[in-house]
Amino acid sequence: MKTLVKWFRRCTEFVAAMMMAAMFLTFILQNRHPLFGEARMAGETFPVRPSQYAGPCEFCLALWVWIVFWGAAFVVR
Numbered sequence: 070m071k072t073l074v075k076w077f078r079r080c081t082e083f084v085a086a087m088m089m090a091a092m093f094l095t096f097i098l099q100n101r102h103p104l105f106g107e108a109r110m111a112g113e114t115f116p117v118r119p120s121q122y123a124g125p126c127e128f129c130l131a132l133w134v135w136i137v138f139w140g141a142a143f144v145v146r
Contacts, residue, residue, distance in 0.1 A: 081143035085136060092132040099125035 078143075081139070085139050085144050088132055088136045088139065092129050092136065095125050095129050095132070099129075
């Protein structure tokens, strides 16, 4: 039984880590993409409407909520 609990705990920690990695990669891609990061930093006019790049931000926010719920349910002792 201890082996099963240890295996379950490792799997839940792995899922939480993968969700955090997905959120981090989405954040980096959002900021490094030429349409989103570089144009904004250069002060140029947005080449696309703001509603077209809201998807990565919404994904990060939804993933953050799921990380908090997952961690509170399975990872925190």
